[in-house]
Amino acid sequence: MVLLDFFFRIRDAGIPVSVKEYLTLIEALQHRVASESVDNFYYLSRATFVKDEALYDRFDRAFGDYFNGLEALPDDFLKDIPEEWLKKQLELSLSEEDKKLIESLGGWDKLMETFKQRLEEQQKRHQGGSKWIGTAGKSPFGAYGYNPEGIRVGQQGSRNRRAVKVWDKREYRNLDDSIELGTRNIKVALKRLRKFAREGAEEELDLDGTIRSTAKNAGYLDLKMVPERRNAIKVLLFFDIGGSMDDYVRSCEELFSAARTEFKHLEYFYFHNFIYESVWKDNRRRNNERIPISQILHKYSADYKVIVVGDATMSPYEITYPGGSVEHFNEEAGAVWLKRVLDVYAKVAWINPTPKARWKYHESISITRELVDDRMFGLTLSGLEKAMKQLAK
Amino acid sequence: MVERFSGTKDYVAGEDLMMAVNAAIALQRPLLIKGEPGTGKTMLAMEVANALARPLFQWHIKSTSKAQQGLYEYDAVSRLRDSQLGEESVKDIKNYIMKGPLWESFQSESPSVVLIDEIDKADIEFPNDLLRELDRMEFFVYETKELVSATHRPLIIITSNNEKDLPDAFLRRCFFHYIQFPDKETMTQIVDVHFPGIKKQLLQQALEVFFELRETPGLKKKPSTSELLDWLKLLLAEDIPVEALKTSDQRKSIPPLAGALLKNEQDVHLFERLIFLNKRSERK
Numbered sequence: 290m291v292l293l294d295f296f297f298r299i300r301d302a303g304i305p306v307s308v309k310e311y312l313t314l315i316e317a318l319q320h321r322v323a324s325e326s327v328d329n330f331y332y333l334s335r336a337t338f339v340k341d342e343a344l345y346d347r348f349d350r351a352f353g354d355y356f357n358g359l360e361a362l363p364d365d366f367l368k369d370i371p372e373e374w375l376k377k378q379l380e381l382s383l384s385e386e387d388k389k390l391i392e393s394l395g396g397w398d399k400l401m402e403t404f405k406q407r408l409e410e411q412q413k414r415h416q417g418g419s420k421w422i423g424t425a426g427k428s429p430f431g432a433y434g435y436n437p438e439g440i441r442v443g444q445q446g447s448r449n450r451r452a453v454k455v456w457d458k459r460e461y462r463n464l465d466d467s468i469e470l471g472t473r474n475i476k477v478a479l480k481r482l483r484k485f486a487r488e489g490a491e492e493e494l495d496l497d498g499t500i501r502s503t504a505k506n507a508g509y510l511d512l513k514m515v516p517e518r519r520n521a522i523k524v525l526l527f528f529d530i531g532g533s534m535d536d537y538v539r540s541c542e543e544l545f546s547a548a549r550t551e552f553k554h555l556e557y558f559y560f561h562n563f564i565y566e567s568v569w570k571d572n573r574r575r576n577n578e579r580i581p582i583s584q585i586l587h588k589y590s591a592d593y594k595v596i597v598v599g600d601a602t603m604s605p606y607e608i609t610y611p612g613g614s615v616e617h618f619n620e621e622a623g624a625v626w627l628k629r630v631l632d633v634y635a636k637v638a639w640i641n642p643t644p645k646a647r648w649k650y651h652e653s654i655s656i657t658r659e660l661v662d663d664r665m666f667g668l669t670l671s672g673l674e675k676a677m678k679q680l681a682k
Numbered sequence: 683m684v685e686r687f688s689g690t691k692d693y694v695a696g697e698d699l700m701m702a703v704n705a706a707i708a709l710q711r712p713l714l715i716k717g718e719p720g721t722g723k724t725m726l727a728m729e730v731a732n733a734l735a736r737p738l739f740q741w742h743i744k745s746t747s748k749a750q751q752g753l754y755e756y757d758a759v760s761r762l763r764d765s766q767l768g769e770e771s772v773k774d775i776k777n778y779i780m781k782g783p784l785w786e787s788f789q790s791e792s793p794s795v796v797l798i799d800e801i802d803k804a805d806i807e808f809p810n811d812l813l814r815e816l817d818r819m820e821f822f823v824y825e826t827k828e829l830v831s832a833t834h835r836p837l838i839i840i841t842s843n844n845e846k847d848l849p850d851a852f853l854r855r856c857f858f859h860y861i862q863f864p865d866k867e868t869m870t871q872i873v874d875v876h877f878p879g880i881k882k883q884l885l886q887q888a889l890e891v892f893f894e895l896r897e898t899p900g901l902k903k904k905p906s907t908s909e910l911l912d913w914l915k916l917l918l919a920e921d922i923p924v925e926a927l928k929t930s931d932q933r934k935s936i937p938p939l940a941g942a943l944l945k946n947e948q949d950v951h952l953f954e955r956l957i958f959l960n961k962r963s964e965r966k
Contacts, residue, residue: 309854313709320708323701332701340853342716342860476806494759510766512759573948 292318295355299338302351306338313337327356479551479677493517523554525589525634529599530559530572537642540668541598544640548596556589562603563623564630565614582626586633594636594680598668600643601657608656627660637661638676642668685734693722693729694864694871702859703730712816712838714853717861720906723841726861727797730839737794739836741783743803749811752784752798756825775825784815788832798840801848809852817855864907866893876911877918887927888914891937895944900952905943913942 296311314337323329331352339348498513505511526548528541549555558568558580567579606613608623631637639657641648645667648654658665664679666672687703689695695703703726706713715723731738741752761778764771771777787794801809815821816838820831840856842848864872866889873885892913896904905913916939917927926938936957937943944950 305850307854313711313857317705317709322705322708328697329701332698333705335698336702336705336857336859340714340848340856340858345860480806499762510762512762 295334298355299334299348299351302347302354304338304344304348304351310337476547476551479547479673521554522552523589523593524548524552524556525585525593525595526555526557527564527568527595527597527599528557528559529562529597529601531561533600533602534642537600537668540642544598544668544673554593556593558585560599561616562599563601563607563614564597564626565617565619565623566621566626582630586629591633591635593634595630595634595638596676596680597637597639597661598642599639600641601639601654601665602643602651603653605652605656608653608660624656624660627657631661636680636682637664638680639665640668640672640676641665645672687730687733690729690733692732692875693725694868694875695726695729696862696868699726699859699861702857706839706857707734707837709857710819710835710837712840712856714840714842714848714856714858715861716842716858718863718904718906719843720908721861721863722907723861724797724799727795727799727839727841730837731795734793734795734837736792736837737787737790738797739783739787739790739794740797740799742799743801743808745803745805747804747808749808749815750782752782752812753815753821753830754782754785754823755780779823779825784821785830787836788819788830790834790836793834794836796836796838798838800843801840802842809848813851813855863896869907869910872907873911873914877914880914880918881924883924884917884927885914887924888917891927892943895937895940895953898953898956901944901949902946903949905945909943909945913939916942 292315293311296306296314299306314334317323317333317337323333334352335345335348339345493515495513495515498515499511502511502513503509526545528545534541545557548557558570559572560568564582566583567581568585569579571578603615604613607615608627611620611622612618613622639661641654643651643654648658648665654665664676666676666679685707686700687695687707688700702713705711715726717723727740728738730736756775757778757780761772761775781789783796787796818831819835820829822829869889869892870885873880873889877885888910892905892910920939922938936953940950940953944953
């Protein structure tokens, strides 16, 4: 069974395909949706198997791997090549004659062999020219150059649309991610913090109320409306931004967008490293539009739940000493300000994107954990669930 | 013979898109379309309906949409009110059941096309509530105790803007296609379809400006096909000469009528700053 082999190859590549999709593909083939060409089969199987554009690249690799009998490039093989070295800087504009002049080297095997060989010989970044690996050259290795049978390495978009096969173009490379926290998963985790209440505009028919008042009204219909049930949880969200947090921007963005749709009453603020006397709402105007913490403490009632997202990785002085902040002179220590927040809001969770295993190596994390009474949770699904449970108590 | 979709004179479809549409037609499964805003996701359903000469039923999803609304809604309030007034129609509950787009399409005399637009806008459980309906193409009306099943299974096209927001069980039942942003060649074709008489030079220049603008790093919302078409329409209406585009080297000045391309205040701001920096570095 050639097709079954292919199916398992796709599964092995980490694309979540199920039996249902396999049967669909067979059915489609029986219906002769795709004519005999491999290209058509590629499109058909992609539409059937892949349900997320982030997985297109993996599929392309698995497909090419299977149908060309090639050895797939292991991922770490590509990682070994320094990123900076491949960064595109030049672009090559060739005339038609030039293009014709460049000859393709032999088959894939030979290309790969030579590629590895050159990789060993070559030590530094290379650009232009026609032998070494790098960008914008005429060598068959590297990207943004022109050689009809070249191997693409580190290319971000497709330039000359003349690669050997559609799937070999791997146009979706930069979309691939292995982030486990999708917004959907986060939303499901945040759902634990739902407390439905009826507030706001009255738009739903209140059946019980209507019956009651109609009966009172001697049988004449008296309609009663109630507001729709909504999540009434109120949340203050503080995000650490910049510096060491840059590594976690993606997961924080996901958390943020999920939180925004899940909580109707959500206020968010940014801070850098630790909470001091003021925070801000717009990172571009952080220097002139600051909001004093004291104002927040007065404005938002104590039934708000506070979620702080930050890696708490800094020098301990930044927390415990006045004037410890890296950005300005703070008259009172960060710990004092955090304490004030904790005094007002009973429900607090600190979500830390650094892997839990590393927490014990940073003194600042231990200090912060102590400050928040051990209510620190990892930015993982289980961590979020625990945090929400704790907040909902 | 199974019908086939191969683009229309108003819509340029890539080979991969056609394959996905044809697979969905042949197997009568829903087709899920994703892609950058403005790459013609919603247009696709209209054009497919056009090309196949099928009636189109549209269901635009809002954040308050419920799966039930696609099937039917029972208007209890007007029935209660009518009962007070002693209307004849009260006796038949059917008079108070309003059919949704899915019901309409299930009952359609010929095969139809259903567009479920922007499914990601709805509540997180929305797609799960439609699983059975989309799979079996039937549903039960509790008020009248009747089973509505499709006489002809409609072609269901679902669009979504969001990444990874749909449940697996739902995805398994669909074909999927991601509309990639068109390259220059395809873009020329698309523009040709919309503005058949456009001057070659102007188009070429405009496309250059457009693609260069898209490459600007850090844009919040990259201009897409629909923005380009709007911009071209403006350029033609204002009769902007080709030279105006040529002299407006991206790095030195803002292209004419750029408001049609950049719609985000922050983007315009960013773009102006880049130009300012370029000018300054040139003077040095």
